[in-house]
Amino acid sequence: MNRLAFLGRGGVMLTAACAFSGCIARAEYDRVEFARRVAAEQAAQREAELGAERSQRQVVEAERNALRRELDTKTALAENLRQENDRLAATLKQLGRFTDEVLAKGLAEPELIEITKLPPELDRMLKEFASHYPNAVEYLPEQGAVRWKSDLTFALGSDVVRDTATSSLREFAEIVNTAGAAFEVVIVGHTDNVPIRASSREHKTNWHLSSHRAIAVMFALNNFGVPYDRMGVMGYGEHRPREPNPPSGGNEKNRRVEIFLVSARDSFSGTR
Numbered sequence: 001m002n003r004l005a006f007l008g009r010g011g012v013m014l015t016a017a018c019a020f021s022g023c024i025a026r027a028e029y030d031r032v033e034f035a036r037r038v039a040a041e042q043a044a045q046r047e048a049e050l051g052a053e054r055s056q057r058q059v060v061e062a063e064r065n066a067l068r069r070e071l072d073t074k075t076a077l078a079e080n081l082r083q084e085n086d087r088l089a090a091t092l093k094q095l096g097r098f099t100d101e102v103l104a105k106g107l108a109e110p111e112l113i114e115i116t117k118l119p120p121e122l123d124r125m126l127k128e129f130a131s132h133y134p135n136a137v138e139y140l141p142e143q144g145a146v147r148w149k150s151d152l153t154f155a156l157g158s159d160v161v162r163d164t165a166t167s168s169l170r171e172f173a174e175i176v177n178t179a180g181a182a183f184e185v186v187i188v189g190h191t192d193n194v195p196i197r198a199s200s201r202e203h204k205t206n207w208h209l210s211s212h213r214a215i216a217v218m219f220a221l222n223n224f225g226v227p228y229d230r231m232g233v234m235g236y237g238e239h240r241p242r243e244p245n246p247p248s249g250g251n252e253k254n255r256r257v258e259i260f261l262v263s264a265r266d267s268f269s270g271t272r
Contacts, residue, residue: 088160091219092202095159099211118144118261122179129175133168144183144262146172150191150213150255157196159203159212161220169217172259173224183261185221185231189214192254193238193245211235217257 118126123141130139136152139145153165161169176185189210196203203209214233222228238245241254 091216095212095215096202098215099208117141118183119179122175122183122261125175125179129168129171132171136165137168140258143260145258145260148217148257148259149252150189150257151252153217153257154213157203157209159209159216161216166220169220170224173221173226176221176226176230176261180261183263185226186260186262187214187217187221187231187233188258188260189217189233189235190240190242190254190256190258191238192241192250192252194249206237207235209235210237213257217259 117123118141126139126146127141130137130146136149138147138149140147148165148168153162154160155162176183189212191206191210193206196205196209203212211233212235214235218228218231218233221231238254241251242256243251243253245251245254
Protein backbone atom coordinates (compact mmCIF):
# COMPACT_ATOMS: atom_id res chain seq x y z
CA MET A 1 0.00 0.00 0.00
CA ASN A 2 2.78 2.39 0.88
CA ARG A 3 4.54 1.37 -2.29
CA LEU A 4 1.48 2.19 -4.38
CA ALA A 5 1.01 5.55 -2.67
CA PHE A 6 4.65 6.39 -3.30
CA LEU A 7 4.34 5.52 -6.94
CA GLY A 8 1.19 7.64 -7.27
CA ARG A 9 2.82 10.64 -5.70
CA GLY A 10 5.82 10.21 -8.01
CA GLY A 11 3.60 10.14 -11.09
CA VAL A 12 1.90 13.34 -10.05
CA MET A 13 5.19 15.08 -9.49
CA LEU A 14 6.55 13.90 -12.87
CA THR A 15 3.43 15.12 -14.61
CA ALA A 16 3.69 18.49 -12.90
CA ALA A 17 7.37 18.79 -13.83
CA CYS A 18 6.63 18.02 -17.45
CA ALA A 19 3.83 20.56 -17.52
CA PHE A 20 6.07 23.18 -15.92
CA SER A 21 8.87 22.49 -18.42
CA GLY A 22 6.43 22.94 -21.29
CA CYS A 23 5.41 26.33 -19.94
CA ILE A 24 9.04 27.41 -19.67
CA ALA A 25 9.77 26.34 -23.29
CA ARG A 26 6.74 28.23 -24.61
CA ALA A 27 7.64 31.40 -22.72
CA GLU A 28 11.21 31.21 -23.99
CA TYR A 29 9.91 30.75 -27.55
CA ASP A 30 7.62 33.75 -27.24
CA ARG A 31 10.46 35.83 -25.83
CA VAL A 32 12.83 34.84 -28.66
CA GLU A 33 10.15 35.40 -31.31
CA PHE A 34 9.39 38.86 -29.90
CA ALA A 35 13.08 39.72 -29.88
CA ARG A 36 13.36 38.49 -33.49
CA ARG A 37 10.44 40.66 -34.63
CA VAL A 38 11.88 43.68 -32.85
CA ALA A 39 15.28 43.04 -34.45
CA ALA A 40 13.64 42.64 -37.89
CA GLU A 41 11.72 45.89 -37.49
CA GLN A 42 14.86 47.69 -36.36
CA ALA A 43 16.79 46.25 -39.33
CA ALA A 44 14.04 47.39 -41.74
CA GLN A 45 14.10 50.85 -40.16
CA ARG A 46 17.89 51.00 -40.49
CA GLU A 47 17.62 49.91 -44.13
CA ALA A 48 15.02 52.63 -44.82
CA GLU A 49 17.22 55.22 -43.15
CA LEU A 50 20.22 54.04 -45.21
CA GLY A 51 18.12 54.24 -48.38
CA ALA A 52 17.04 57.80 -47.56
CA GLU A 53 20.64 58.73 -46.81
CA ARG A 54 21.78 57.25 -50.13
CA SER A 55 19.08 59.19 -51.97
CA GLN A 56 20.07 62.41 -50.21
CA ARG A 57 23.72 61.74 -51.01
CA GLN A 58 22.84 61.23 -54.68
CA VAL A 59 20.92 64.52 -54.70
CA VAL A 60 23.87 66.35 -53.11
CA GLU A 61 26.30 64.72 -55.57
CA ALA A 62 24.10 65.70 -58.52
CA GLU A 63 23.93 69.29 -57.26
CA ARG A 64 27.70 69.34 -56.77
CA ASN A 65 28.27 68.03 -60.31
CA ALA A 66 25.87 70.64 -61.68
CA LEU A 67 27.70 73.40 -59.82
CA ARG A 68 31.04 72.05 -61.06
CA ARG A 69 29.77 72.09 -64.67
CA GLU A 70 28.43 75.62 -64.21
CA LEU A 71 31.78 76.72 -62.79
CA ASP A 72 33.62 75.12 -65.71
CA THR A 73 31.29 76.85 -68.17
CA LYS A 74 31.73 80.25 -66.52
CA THR A 75 35.49 79.74 -66.31
CA ALA A 76 35.62 78.96 -70.02
CA LEU A 77 33.41 81.97 -70.77
CA ALA A 78 35.64 84.22 -68.69
CA GLU A 79 38.69 82.94 -70.56
CA ASN A 80 36.98 83.54 -73.92
CA LEU A 81 36.05 87.07 -72.85
CA ARG A 82 39.63 87.71 -71.73
CA GLN A 83 40.99 86.50 -75.06
CA GLU A 84 38.43 88.61 -76.96
CA ASN A 85 39.35 91.64 -74.85
CA ASP A 86 43.04 91.07 -75.62
CA ARG A 87 42.24 90.75 -79.32
CA LEU A 88 40.19 93.95 -79.35
CA ALA A 89 42.92 95.78 -77.44
CA ALA A 90 45.52 94.61 -79.97
CA THR A 91 43.26 95.66 -82.86
CA LEU A 92 42.69 99.08 -81.28
CA LYS A 93 46.42 99.53 -80.81
CA GLN A 94 47.01 98.56 -84.42
CA LEU A 95 44.30 100.98 -85.56
CA GLY A 96 45.92 103.77 -83.56
CA ARG A 97 49.34 103.18 -85.13
CA PHE A 98 47.85 102.95 -88.61
CA THR A 99 45.83 106.15 -88.17
CA ASP A 100 48.79 108.04 -86.78
CA GLU A 101 50.85 106.99 -89.80
CA VAL A 102 48.10 108.11 -92.18
CA LEU A 103 47.64 111.46 -90.46
CA ALA A 104 51.41 112.01 -90.28
CA LYS A 105 51.63 111.71 -94.05
CA GLY A 106 48.89 114.31 -94.48
CA LEU A 107 45.59 114.13 -96.29
CA ALA A 108 46.00 114.98 -99.95
CA GLU A 109 43.04 116.15 -102.00
CA PRO A 110 42.00 113.18 -104.12
CA GLU A 111 41.97 113.40 -107.88
CA LEU A 112 38.48 113.39 -109.33
CA ILE A 113 38.07 110.82 -112.08
CA GLU A 114 35.33 109.05 -113.94
CA ILE A 115 34.81 105.60 -112.48
CA THR A 116 34.91 102.83 -115.08
CA LYS A 117 31.64 100.92 -115.33
CA LEU A 118 31.89 97.53 -113.69
CA PRO A 119 31.69 94.35 -115.82
CA PRO A 120 28.18 92.95 -116.30
CA GLU A 121 28.72 89.84 -114.17
CA LEU A 122 30.19 91.83 -111.29
CA ASP A 123 27.40 94.40 -111.62
CA ARG A 124 24.78 91.64 -111.50
CA MET A 125 26.34 90.03 -108.41
CA LEU A 126 26.53 93.34 -106.56
CA LYS A 127 22.89 94.13 -107.34
CA GLU A 128 21.88 90.71 -106.06
CA PHE A 129 24.09 91.17 -103.00
CA ALA A 130 22.46 94.52 -102.13
CA SER A 131 19.03 92.93 -102.44
CA HIS A 132 19.99 90.51 -99.66
CA TYR A 133 20.54 93.42 -97.22
CA PRO A 134 18.09 96.16 -98.28
CA ASN A 135 18.09 97.88 -94.90
CA ALA A 136 21.86 98.01 -94.50
CA VAL A 137 23.47 98.08 -97.95
CA GLU A 138 23.04 100.23 -101.06
CA TYR A 139 24.70 99.49 -104.40
CA LEU A 140 25.82 102.52 -106.47
CA PRO A 141 26.51 101.19 -110.00
CA GLU A 142 27.43 104.64 -111.40
CA GLN A 143 30.26 104.95 -108.86
CA GLY A 144 31.18 101.26 -108.72
CA ALA A 145 30.58 101.39 -104.99
CA VAL A 146 28.66 99.72 -102.19
CA ARG A 147 27.49 101.82 -99.25
CA TRP A 148 26.92 100.54 -95.70
CA LYS A 149 24.86 102.51 -93.21
CA SER A 150 27.16 103.19 -90.26
CA ASP A 151 24.36 102.95 -87.68
CA LEU A 152 23.82 99.32 -88.72
CA THR A 153 27.53 98.56 -89.07
CA PHE A 154 28.82 100.25 -85.89
CA ALA A 155 27.45 101.38 -82.55
CA LEU A 156 27.38 105.16 -82.12
CA GLY A 157 30.88 106.49 -81.51
CA SER A 158 32.42 103.04 -82.01
CA ASP A 159 34.69 101.52 -84.65
CA VAL A 160 33.95 97.90 -83.70
CA VAL A 161 32.05 96.16 -86.51
CA ARG A 162 28.72 94.83 -85.27
CA ASP A 163 28.15 91.07 -85.44
CA THR A 164 25.05 91.76 -87.53
CA ALA A 165 27.23 93.29 -90.27
CA THR A 166 29.70 90.43 -90.61
CA SER A 167 27.48 88.31 -92.87
CA SER A 168 27.18 91.11 -95.44
CA LEU A 169 30.92 91.81 -95.32
CA ARG A 170 31.67 88.12 -95.73
CA GLU A 171 29.42 87.85 -98.79
CA PHE A 172 30.91 91.03 -100.25
CA ALA A 173 34.44 89.63 -99.75
CA GLU A 174 33.45 86.51 -101.72
CA ILE A 175 32.31 88.70 -104.62
CA VAL A 176 35.51 90.77 -104.45
CA ASN A 177 37.62 87.62 -104.60
CA THR A 178 35.72 86.10 -107.53
CA ALA A 179 33.96 88.37 -110.02
CA GLY A 180 35.79 91.43 -108.65
CA ALA A 181 39.26 89.87 -108.50
CA ALA A 182 40.62 92.33 -111.10
CA PHE A 183 39.66 95.36 -108.98
CA GLU A 184 41.17 97.03 -105.96
CA VAL A 185 39.09 97.88 -102.92
CA VAL A 186 39.08 101.35 -101.40
CA ILE A 187 37.12 101.86 -98.17
CA VAL A 188 35.96 105.36 -97.23
CA GLY A 189 34.51 106.34 -93.86
CA HIS A 190 32.17 109.31 -93.24
CA THR A 191 30.50 110.75 -90.12
CA ASP A 192 27.93 113.42 -89.36
CA ASN A 193 28.90 116.68 -87.66
CA VAL A 194 28.22 115.64 -84.06
CA PRO A 195 31.48 116.33 -82.19
CA ILE A 196 33.36 113.49 -80.56
CA ARG A 197 32.98 113.46 -76.78
CA ALA A 198 35.95 114.82 -74.93
CA SER A 199 36.11 111.62 -72.87
CA SER A 200 36.79 109.48 -75.96
CA ARG A 201 40.39 108.30 -75.99
CA GLU A 202 40.10 106.19 -79.11
CA HIS A 203 38.72 108.82 -81.49
CA LYS A 204 39.92 112.37 -80.94
CA THR A 205 37.92 113.82 -83.84
CA ASN A 206 35.46 112.72 -86.52
CA TRP A 207 38.50 112.43 -88.80
CA HIS A 208 39.80 109.72 -86.50
CA LEU A 209 36.41 107.99 -86.17
CA SER A 210 35.79 107.87 -89.92
CA SER A 211 39.33 106.58 -90.58
CA HIS A 212 39.11 104.02 -87.78
CA ARG A 213 35.83 102.69 -89.15
CA ALA A 214 37.29 102.35 -92.63
CA ILE A 215 40.28 100.50 -91.17
CA ALA A 216 37.99 98.22 -89.13
CA VAL A 217 36.09 97.27 -92.30
CA MET A 218 39.42 96.62 -94.04
CA PHE A 219 40.44 94.26 -91.25
CA ALA A 220 37.07 92.48 -91.46
CA LEU A 221 37.42 91.98 -95.23
CA ASN A 222 40.95 90.68 -94.73
CA ASN A 223 39.60 88.17 -92.22
CA PHE A 224 37.30 86.98 -95.02
CA GLY A 225 40.16 86.55 -97.48
CA VAL A 226 40.71 89.91 -99.21
CA PRO A 227 44.49 90.60 -99.27
CA TYR A 228 45.76 93.80 -97.68
CA ASP A 229 47.66 94.74 -100.86
CA ARG A 230 44.33 95.08 -102.70
CA MET A 231 42.83 97.50 -100.19
CA GLY A 232 43.19 101.11 -99.13
CA VAL A 233 41.33 103.29 -96.62
CA MET A 234 40.25 106.91 -96.35
CA GLY A 235 38.32 109.00 -93.85
CA TYR A 236 36.53 112.28 -94.53
CA GLY A 237 35.02 112.89 -91.10
CA GLU A 238 31.95 115.11 -91.46
CA HIS A 239 33.30 117.00 -94.48
CA ARG A 240 31.61 115.03 -97.28
CA PRO A 241 27.94 114.91 -96.19
CA ARG A 242 25.33 113.39 -98.48
CA GLU A 243 22.73 115.78 -97.05
CA PRO A 244 22.97 118.93 -94.89
CA ASN A 245 23.20 118.24 -91.17
CA PRO A 246 20.44 119.89 -89.08
CA PRO A 247 21.38 122.84 -86.82
CA SER A 248 21.34 120.60 -83.79
CA GLY A 249 23.77 118.25 -85.55
CA GLY A 250 23.49 114.68 -86.76
CA ASN A 251 22.08 113.05 -89.87
CA GLU A 252 22.13 109.26 -90.16
CA LYS A 253 22.51 109.40 -93.96
CA ASN A 254 25.89 111.10 -93.48
CA ARG A 255 27.12 108.33 -91.18
CA ARG A 256 28.26 105.71 -93.66
CA VAL A 257 31.06 103.54 -95.02
CA GLU A 258 31.51 103.29 -98.79
CA ILE A 259 33.57 100.67 -100.60
CA PHE A 260 34.75 101.42 -104.13
CA LEU A 261 35.93 98.86 -106.65
CA VAL A 262 38.49 100.57 -108.91
CA SER A 263 41.17 99.49 -111.31
CA ALA A 264 44.75 99.57 -110.08
CA ARG A 265 45.59 102.65 -112.14
CA ASP A 266 42.65 104.75 -110.87
CA SER A 267 42.11 106.90 -107.81
CA PHE A 268 38.75 108.25 -106.69
CA SER A 269 36.75 110.59 -104.48
CA GLY A 270 33.91 109.96 -102.09
CA THR A 271 30.32 110.06 -103.31
CA ARG A 272 27.83 112.68 -102.29
